[in-house]
Amino acid sequence: MSEQVWAYSGSGEVQCELMSAALELAEKSGRSAVAVELGRQREEVVAQSRLVVKGAGDDPLPEVAAEALTRAARSRHPSTILVGATRNGREVASRVAARLGWPCLSEASKLSIDGAQLQANRTVFAGKVVATVSCGLPAVVTIKPAFYPKSTASGKEVDEFDAGELTGVVKLLSRRKKEAGAVDLRKAKAIVSAGRGVKRKEDLPMLQSLAEELGGALGCSRPLSSDLGWLPEECHIGLTGVTVKPDLYVAVGISGQLQHIAGMKDSKVVVAVNTDKDAPIFQASDYGIVADLYQVVPAIKKALESRR
Amino acid sequence: MRIAVCVKHAIDETELKTGPGGRPVLEGAACKVSVFDKNAVEEALRMRSAQGGEVVAFTIGSEDARKSLKEALAMGADRGVLVVGAQASLDTGRTARTIAAAVKKEGAFDVVLCSEGSSDTYSGQVPPMLAEALGTAYVGYARKIQLEGGKAKVERLLEDSVEEVEAPMPVVVSVVSEINEPRYPTLIQIMQASKKPVQEIPESQLAVDPGSSPVAVLGMSVQTSSRKRVIIEGGPEDAAAKLIQELEKEGVLR
Numbered sequence: 318m319s320e321q322v323w324a325y326s327g328s329g330e331v332q333c334e335l336m337s338a339a340l341e342l343a344e345k346s347g348r349s350a351v352a353v354e355l356g357r358q359r360e361e362v363v364a365q366s367r368l369v370v371k372g373a374g375d376d377p378l379p380e381v382a383a384e385a386l387t388r389a390a391r392s393r394h395p396s397t398i399l400v401g402a403t404r405n406g407r408e409v410a411s412r413v414a415a416r417l418g419w420p421c422l423s424e425a426s427k428l429s430i431d432g433a434q435l436q437a438n439r440t441v442f443a444g445k446v447v448a449t450v451s452c453g454l455p456a457v458v459t460i461k462p463a464f465y466p467k468s469t470a471s472g473k474e475v476d477e478f479d480a481g482e483l484t485g486v487v488k489l490l491s492r493r494k495k496e497a498g499a500v501d502l503r504k505a506k507a508i509v510s511a512g513r514g515v516k517r518k519e520d521l522p523m524l525q526s527l528a529e530e531l532g533g534a535l536g537c538s539r540p541l542s543s544d545l546g547w548l549p550e551e552c553h554i555g556l557t558g559v560t561v562k563p564d565l566y567v568a569v570g571i572s573g574q575l576q577h578i579a580g581m582k583d584s585k586v587v588v589a590v591n592t593d594k595d596a597p598i599f600q601a602s603d604y605g606i607v608a609d610l611y612q613v614v615p616a617i618k619k620a621l622e623s624r625r
Numbered sequence: 626m627r628i629a630v631c632v633k634h635a636i637d638e639t640e641l642k643t644g645p646g647g648r649p650v651l652e653g654a655a656c657k658v659s660v661f662d663k664n665a666v667e668e669a670l671r672m673r674s675a676q677g678g679e680v681v682a683f684t685i686g687s688e689d690a691r692k693s694l695k696e697a698l699a700m701g702a703d704r705g706v707l708v709v710g711a712q713a714s715l716d717t718g719r720t721a722r723t724i725a726a727a728v729k730k731e732g733a734f735d736v737v738l739c740s741e742g743s744s745d746t747y748s749g750q751v752p753p754m755l756a757e758a759l760g761t762a763y764v765g766y767a768r769k770i771q772l773e774g775g776k777a778k779v780e781r782l783l784e785d786s787v788e789e790v791e792a793p794m795p796v797v798v799s800v801v802s803e804i805n806e807p808r809y810p811t812l813i814q815i816m817q818a819s820k821k822p823v824q825e826i827p828e829s830q831l832a833v834d835p836g837s838s839p840v841a842v843l844g845m846s847v848q849t850s851s852r853k854r855v856i857i858e859g860g861p862e863d864a865a866a867k868l869i870q871e872l873e874k875e876g877v878l879r
Contacts (some may be wrong), residue, residue, distance in 0.1 A: 378790070380763070404783050406743075407749040414718060415757035420838045421717055423748035436843070441715075441746045442638035446649050448845045450715055453838030458749075484788045485764045489777070490789040506799075509875070532879040539665075543802050549736060550782065550803065556747055557661065557802065565877040575638050576744070586877045587852060588868065594856075603853040604871055606864045616865035621878075 321393070322346075323368070325353040325375065325386060325409070328462070329361030333421035335399045336364050336468035338428060338460055346430035348396060355385055358363030358475065364520035365472030368393070372480035379405045379484035383412035388480045390417055395455065397435060402459040410459045420452035423459045430454070437600075443556055444582055463503050463560065495551065500534040502554065507533025507565040510554055510581070511547075513540050514570020514591060514610055518547040522570055527614055530621045531565060537576045570610050573598025590614065626678030626772070628794065629728050630669040631755070632697050633659040633713055635689035635745040643847040649773040652844075656686075658693035663700070663741035663807035664752065664800050667856060669738050670701045670771065671805065676772060679703050681731060686722055691823060699810035699818035706731060710828035716840040719753030725833040726831035736777065737797040741766055749799075756797035764792050765799045 322343045324335035332352055339350035354362035372383035386409065390398060400410035402424055414421035425536040427438035435520060437458065437622050438453045492517070502508060509528040511521060528535045535552065542553040553563055556579040566584035571577060581587070589602040590610050599605040606613050640655040669680045682697035684690045685708040694705035711723045728737060737759070742749040749765075753825075756763030769780035777796045781788040782803060792798075809820070855871070857864045871877050 357704055379765070382872045402749075404749075404781075408763070408765050410719070411750040411753035412757055412763075414719070415754045418837050420836065420840050420841060421750055423715075423717065423753075439715075441845070442636060442641055443744065443747075444848065445638050445641060446845050446847050448715065449843040450840055451843055452840045453841075456838070459750075463808075486793055487764060488791045490791055492786055492788045494784075496787050506879070532723075539802070542807070557741065565872065565875075582850075586872065586875045588872070600712070600854065601850055601852055601854065603855065603875075604868055605854070605856045606868065607856060608861060608864065612861040613865060616861040616866060619799075620862075620865040622867045624878075 320396040321351045321375075322348050323351050323353045323395045323398045325403050326403065327382065328401060329359050330332060331401035331403060331406070331462045332362050333461065333467035334465040335401055335460055336470070337465040339399055340470060342428045342430065351395070353386065353389065355382055363467070363469055366431050366474040368476045368478060368540075369385065370478050370480050372483050377483070378487055378489055379408035379502060380412065380483055380487050381483050383409045383416065384483050384485070385480045386413050387416040389478045392478060397417065397455060398457045400457060400459050407459060410457050413614045414457040415531040416442050417455070418459070419456050419458070421457040422450055422452060423430050424461050425458045426460070426464060428458065438535045440579070444579035445575060459559065463562075495549075501597070502534055502536050502552065502559050502561050505563050507559065507567075508536045508561055509533065509556070509567045509569060510536040510538065510540040510562045510571060511535070511541055511569055512538040512571030515541070518545070520611075521547060523614055525620050527567070530618055531567070533563065533565070536561065538574070568598050571598050572596045573601055617621060626672065626676040626680060627732070627734045627738070628669045628672055628680045629731070629735060630665050630682050630697065630702065630741045631680055631724055631737065632662040632666065632684050632693050632750075633685045633686055633743045633745075634693040635743050637658040643842050643863075647846045647849070649845050649847050655694070656689060657744065658696045659740065659743040661742065661744060661802055663696070664802050665701050665738040666697045666702060667805045668800050669808040671806075672736065672770070672772065674730045674828070681706060682684070683724055683727055684829075685713055685720070685727070694823055697819045698821045699815045700808055703821040704821055707823055707825050708828055708831065709825050714840070715748070715756045715842055716836070717748050717750035717838050718754055719839065721751045722830065723831060723833045725755055725758035728834050728868070730831065733795065735794045736772070737795070739797065740800045741798045741801050752797055752799035757840065759797065762792040762794075762796040763798075764790055764796060767798050768803045768850040770798060770800075770804075772818070780849070780872075783874055795826055798858070809868060
């Protein structure tokens with residue numbers, strides 16, 4: 318059996334993305350790509366080949382998921398384990414690497430294998446710099462969600478591994494899904510993003526309606542969700558929030574800290590509105606308007622309406 | 626209650642210069658405390674107010690890393706530990722094992738606090754790896770922590786859900802910035818911070834396992850922005866009309 322590249326994520330959607338990365342890496346290096354699933358096979362995961370690890374139950378805490386993967390890896394010896402860099406995924410990857418004594422690359426793209434070395438790119442310094450990193454194999458690698466397209470290569474090959482009894486010291490007391498209805502910014506075609514230039518929470522509907530006029534959604538920079546609590550955390554675009562890449566990104570009253578840019582720099586077209594002509598956001602924009610957002614936003618909205 | 630808090634002396638990305646060949650100039654680059662670590666320090670101080678005890682701040686790096694420790698001390702940490710000779714790098718496993726060795730050397734802690742990730746590399750791997758190296762429980766992405774009866778009850782903030790979990794102490798917890806608002810030290814506190822004890826531990830004394838295969842950095846290049854950077858002039862109406870024209874050409878309007 319050829320050496321395997323494993324892909325694991327607790328999220329079915331992210332796992333399909335990881336399968337693209339796994340297939341790319343496997344093809345380049347004569348290995349095979351396997352989707353590793355805990356507990357049961359999930360319909361939303363599309364893969365040619367899968368390994369179902371029994372014993373962890375459905376939706377386990379990261380501590381238990383890590384032990385299940387660790388035991389499976391000790392038995393099956395994959396060359397690489399790709400893990401989706403979700404919040405839980407980062408913990409799983411870190412623990413698996415520590416338990417197996419393997420190196421761990423994070424937030425990797427452009428993966429390649431050269432002999433016994435794994436090479437990848439990753440961004441550092443809030444997206445300002447790309448670093449090329451390498452480590453020996455076997456290795457654990459985390460991959461940013463929404464970076465790779467979802468794989469559609471499907472097949473019927475299913476293998477099973479019984480991890481035995483798995484317990485952890487952390488106990489789950491409750492789990493509640495965040496309110497539905499919250500827009501997934503990662504899928505939005507257009508985003509209007511609000512920053513500290515917005516003076517009052519009551520002014521947000523003005524931006525929301527511009528977003529709707531553009532067929533998109535409303536996001537924000539970190540202060541508006543984390544410090545002021547005007548919008549839920551799901552709206553926070555940036556290094557510690559969501560990473561987005563819409564066709565159109567309109568930054569309104571956002572100064573353009575690198576931490577914010579890190580979350581939106583892959584947008585197709587960026588527009589910025591800010592009163593400060595020296596605001597760094599203009600360096601990261603295609604079109605800038607140096608003016609008061611309270612005059613410009615209604616004007617843009619009106620211009621859009623008259624277009625119809 | 627003995628509380629350890631980890632702070633990273635991180636390269637200040639806003640001050641980073643580009644050198645020959647588009648490489649970032651890391652030698653002598655300006656550093657500052659990783660901004661998210663202030664939330665971890667704040668939480669440690671709040672725990673100490675509620676439970677009594679001691680807050681010890683840990684960092685690794687060169688002598689310059691004292692600056693980041695000093696920030697934690699100015700906020701209110703009791704003392705600092707600096708592992709000299711080691712460098713926080715993209716080899717997260719090695720970084721975690723180094724911090725773990727220093728924490729162990731300082732004796733038993735009830736809680737070890739970290740932020741979810743650092744402002745410079747943001748891998749988010751050191752906190753769970755630290756717990757693995759210490760052999761303690763770990764809870765990540767906390768937005769609320771309650772300590773009671775040798776246990777930590779933690780609210781975890783995940784992408785699409787919120788979890789409440791309970792972990793036995795000692796425990797390593799990483800916090801998200803939503804957990805609190807870090808305090809600003811007063812001028813007096815900043816001056817007093819210089820008098821607080823900072824212990825230096827040479828990395829060589831810690832006998833850190835280098836790991837089977839280190840993570841190496843082969844190269845770095847500063848990203849150049851390919852944005853058009855067109856400033857649209859005119860009054861609000863004119864500017865808006867011109868903008869719409871441009872966006873129409875770009876094909877990004879529905």
